[in-house]
Amino acid sequence: MRGRWMVLAGLCLVGCDDGETGAADMAHAHADQGHTPGDLGAADGHTGIQGDTWAPGLTKMGAGGLRVRLLASDPDPLTRTQHTWDFAVLEGDAELAECDVTVTPFMPDHGHGANTAPTVTETGVGAYRAAPIDLFMRGLWTVDFDLTCGARSDTVQFAFWIED
Numbered sequence: 001m002r003g004r005w006m007v008l009a010g011l012c013l014v015g016c017d018d019g020e021t022g023a024a025d026m027a028h029a030h031a032d033q034g035h036t037p038g039d040l041g042a043a044d045g046h047t048g049i050q051g052d053t054w055a056p057g058l059t060k061m062g063a064g065g066l067r068v069r070l071l072a073s074d075p076d077p078l079t080r081t082q083h084t085w086d087f088a089v090l091e092g093d094a095e096l097a098e099c100d101v102t103v104t105p106f107m108p109d110h111g112h113g114a115n116t117a118p119t120v121t122e123t124g125v126g127a128y129r130a131a132p133i134d135l136f137m138r139g140l141w142t143v144d145f146d147l148t149c150g151a152r153s154d155t156v157q158f159a160f161w162i163e164d
């Protein structure tokens with residue numbers, strides 16, 4: 001068992017670029033066991049994360065009550081490449097301007113993120129653009145939106161299965 005863990009952790013050190021610590025690598029190695037790359041469209045058995053269905057207008061709310069509404073993706077539908085996403089940050093239905101937004105793609109099954117951190121710009125009042133959203137691998141991607149809007153802060157997470 002320990003031998004297998006060592007092999008998986010070693011693979012992760014070579015193949016993953018997330019810069020995380022040994023404890024996190026152990027969690028990743030465990031999560032990788034039994035994962036089948038072809039099981040697209042299903043809930044992931046280890047993380048329990050259910051994929052969202054991409055559509056313009058898809059809106060999710062964080063624990064702090066702030067919402068992110070995905071307005072458009074280029075390309076659309078999502079595919080295994082780099083994307084530009086337009087989105088709004090909302091409280092209720094009111095757009096929130098001048099938010100500080102960090103967008104982080106991550107593959108929980110594999111323990112790695114994207115190679116390039118997306119840049120976020122405000123394109124209008126409460127309207128933002130993030131690029132590149134680099135969903136470069138098949139499988140489940142989570143995309144976290146970390147929001148700071150004045151005194152309010154929140155995290156909104158989307159999850160998408162990428163096939164091809």
Ligand SMILES: [Cu+2]
Pocket residue numbers: 107110112137139
């Ligand atoms: Cu991956």
